[in-house]
Amino acid sequence: MSTPTRRRLMRDFKRLQSDPPGGISGAPCPDNIMVWNAVIFGPADTPFEDGTFKLVLTFDETYPNKPPTVRFASKMFHPNVYANGELCLDILQNRWSPTYDVAAILTSIQSLLHDPNPNSPANAEAASLYRENRKEYVRRVRETVESSWE
């Protein structure tokens, strides 16, 4: 069945394949174009370096007028990621624009990794460590990087 949402998701997929931004990859499930699996590689020169973080993006027929729901499938330790993997990112909420595509979402999340916003914490412990004990913060992040390889 072809709907504007599905057509748009196919275009997103083609764009992602033909012009992939560095450090991210993603593809719809073979049997359901509305659910995508994606991987973000931890940006270099950040505590997340070498991590391979898996995400699941779920779209509905309101896309691209409404954002998809995005959550990390890998364990994360980050000020703006909740314990259940959901994340707090403005462009996935009130700053959403229908011109964002999957590539734009994934690159935004990638930049959120090394540029957290500790003022609106989804994980209070990560936020306070990020502010007050950077060494311990890095150690905890490295743990998740290692667990992301499993």
Place this chain on the structure above:
Amino acid sequence: MEDLGSDSGVQSQPDKGKGTADDEDGATQDYGDTYDFDDDDEFFGMDDSGFEPVVSSRDQRKPWEVEYHVHDAHGLHDKQEAMINRLVPVLSVSKDITTILLRNSQWKEESLVERYLSDPDKTIRDAGMFPNAPAPELKTGNEDFTCEICYCDGPEEVYLGLGCGHAFCTDCYVTYLTGKVLEGMSWRIRCPGAKCKALVGEQAARLLLANEPKILERYEDNLTRSFVNDLDSFTWCPAPNCEYGIECHVPKSAWATIVPTVHCRCGKAFCFGCNMDDHMPAPCFLVEKWLQKCKDDSETSNWLKANTKECTKCKATIEKNGGCNHMTCRKCAHEFCWVCMGPWTEHQQAYYQCNRYNEDSSKNARDSISKSRALLERYLHYYSRFSNHERSAKLARRLLTTTETNMEQMQRNSSMSWIEVQFLSAAVDMLSACRATLKWSYVLAYYMESDNQKLIFENNQSDLEMATETLNELVENPVHERTIEEAKRLIIDKTQYVKTRWETLLRDTAQGLQENRWKFQD
């Protein structure tokens, strides 16, 4: 023996301010509509047909009345248009931009003009518009066009772009607008482009939604809604399903000395300041204080008064739930007699009987209690009268139904016509208005410091109260041992008298508040 904190017990909020919800008192109802902008023109337009405009007493505002206008949806729309059209030549930019500038500055014309004249371009850009941008139009036939939302492209696509340069096909634009409009948005809808601050503007929105009449109607609705919400001098009538907007220019700073009661065309009388039901003669700030106090105290205090006494030494509230009269306070270990409240040491062996009521020490103990209870007594004095009038106001509304039966009966039993028995419903309307005023007058009295000015106020209050009760009795039982003609004459007389008392009280309090005649305490 139990020690009770003063906050224990049942708390409940007295049914607040329902007294006047449906009041349509004859004295003010006719005045409700006459201050409408729209109606004014028609009113004076009557000159042509040979009628002189009658300057009757209803056009002279009473001291307790404020000027206001009731607008329907059309009136509100015209009001916006008038404000916009007035400013277009001043700013000499397009109407679309003027509209956005006005909305963006909460319709504060003066500060907008000032800002605009100092830097026109910046003012327009800050508001999310583009100076010198051509009027929005649907375009087609562009080889290079690609919609950034659905990626459709080619010369056959119809699209629209704003001054920001982002262009989208009409299908995507309409879907986007529809979503935002249904969320309740109107002029604040921005260009769909990522992080773009450009506003879509009313002209572009109307162009795009031309084929979606339902959504367009909702969009226009949202515009009016934001107009009334953005302006301090406008408010919506709070009655359910009422769609009238009220315009009133009594500034917020004056609400302490003026009660801005307005009467909507739907019949609702409410305060423009706090949107509560009409609470004349008490000003908003006292009403708020009172309702908060009632919420905190009323039921608890009632229960405490009925069931507890205070320890004469530490004032702990004590409920006696069994045992003899020899009390030992759990808090301070003071021993006293429950009956005379004197110290137990003076009771010797008289365990089960206290006949020492007049002894000095027990008298002193009772005095100290009575002081702290006096405040409570005072509050309850006013509260019981306040709630009594509130209840009576509800009964008065029920009375209206029985009155209608009475009126029918009178028409059958006498030669009176329908018009001739209207005096009865007029009396009930007057009663309702008085009940509401009396109710809130007790709030005003509670906070007034005692002095001669308060005495004058209380005299007015009691005059009105007595007159109201007499009228109430008459209306409830109009033909008791009287002929119908006698009853009619009596009720008409009494209604007129009550009205005079009512107006006297309102005039006096309105003037008193203006003159700061009373000192208010906490």
